[in-house]
Amino acid sequence: MRFGFVLPGGTASLQVEQAVIAEQAGWDGIFVWEAAYGIDAWVLLSAMAQRTTRIRLGTMLTPLPWRRPWKVASQAVTLDELSGGRAILTVGLGATDTVLGNTGEVLDRKQRAEMLDEGIDMIAGMWAGDLAFSGRHYQVDLSSRIDLFGATHGVQTPRIPIWVVGAWPKPKSMRRVLRCDGLLPNCFGDEGFRETTPDDIRAMIEWLDANGGRRPGFDVVMEGETPADDPARAAEIVRPWADAGCTWWLDARWESPSYGPDRERQVNERLEAGPPRIS
Numbered sequence: 001m002r003f004g005f006v007l008p009g010g011t012a013s014l015q016v017e018q019a020v021i022a023e024q025a026g027w028d029g030i031f032v033w034e035a036a037y038g039i040d041a042w043v044l045l046s047a048m049a050q051r052t053t054r055i056r057l058g059t060m061l062t063p064l065p066w067r068r069p070w071k072v073a074s075q076a077v078t079l080d081e082l083s084g085g086r087a088i089l090t091v092g093l094g095a096t097d098t099v100l101g102n103t104g105e106v107l108d109r110k111q112r113a114e115m116l117d118e119g120i121d122m123i124a125g126m127w128a129g130d131l132a133f134s135g136r137h138y139q140v141d142l143s144s145r146i147d148l149f150g151a152t153h154g155v156q157t158p159r160i161p162i163w164v165v166g167a168w169p170k171p172k173s174m175r176r177v178l179r180c181d182g183l184l185p186n187c188f189g190d191e192g193f194r195e196t197t198p199d200d201i202r203a204m205i206e207w208l209d210a211n212g213g214r215r216p217g218f219d220v221v222m223e224g225e226t227p228a229d230d231p232a233r234a235a236e237i238v239r240p241w242a243d244a245g246c247t248w249w250l251d252a253r254w255e256s257p258s259y260g261p262d263r264e265r266q267v268n269e270r271l272e273a274g275p276p277r278i279s
C-alpha cells in the first residue's frame with residue numbers, strides 16, 4: 001500500500017514546503033484540490049515538482065465537467081514532464097454544495113456525467129496522439145495545428161494514471177471506472193450517500209473483475225484520517241482497507257474550508273510523523 005496526503009489549503013509557498021516535508025518523511029504522494037478561484041492546483045503542483053524528486057503529485061480532485069478537458073490534458077501532461085513522470089489526474093463530477101460558491105456551471109447530474117465520460121475519453125485520446133474528438137457536449141479538432149505545438153504524450157506509459165470517483169452500486173458509474181486507472185469509492189444506500197466499508201471495496205473489486213477487468217497497475221484509493229502521535233492506532237485504521245484490496249491510503253484534513261495557524265500546525269505535525277506503517 002502507498003500513502004498520500006491531501007493538503008487542505010494555505011498559501012502556495014506553504015504548500016510547496018509541505019510537499020518537501022512529505023517527501024522527506026516518506027509519504028508517497030501529495031494531492032491538492034481544485035477551487036473555482038484561489039491557488040491554482042496545476043501551477044502549485046508544478047512548483048512542487050521542482051522541489052521534490054520522488055513523491056507523486058496529483059489533484060484531489062478535478063471536477064472535469066467544469067473544466068475544459070483539452071486544457072486539463074495539457075496541464076497534466078506538462079506536470080508529468082516537469083516531474084519526470086509523477087503526475088496523477090483524479091476526476092469526478094464535482095460537488096454542488098453552495099458553500100463552494102456558484103460560477104454558473106451545469107448542475108444537472110445526468111449532463112455532468114455525460115460530460116465527465118466525454119472528458120475522460122478526450123483526454124485519454126489526446127495523450128495517445130488523437131487531437132480530434134466529437135461528442136454530444138464537446139467537438140474539438142486540433143490536429144491541423146500539430147506543427148504549432150508538437151505532439152505531447154507525457155513521460156508515463158501507457159499514460160498518466162486517471163483516477164475517478166466510482167458510485168457503488170450504480171452500473172453506469174462503475175463502467176466508467178473500467179476505462180480509468182484508479183477508483184475512489186463512493187457508496188449509495190436507500191437514502192443517498194453512506195459510509196464505505198471494507199466489504200464494499202471487496203464487492204467493487206469483484207464487480208470490476210467480473211465486468212471487464214482492471215487495467216494493469218489499477219489503484220483502489222481510500223481516504224480518511226490517522227493520528228500523528230499514535231502509530232499503532234494509525235496502522236489499525238488503515239490495515240482493514242489494505243486487507244480489502246486498497247492500494248493507496250490518503251490522509252486528509254477537511255474540517256473547514258478556512259485555513260489558519262492551528263490547522264497548519266496540525267498538517268505539519270501529521271506530515272512530519274510520516275505515513276502509517278502496517279507491516
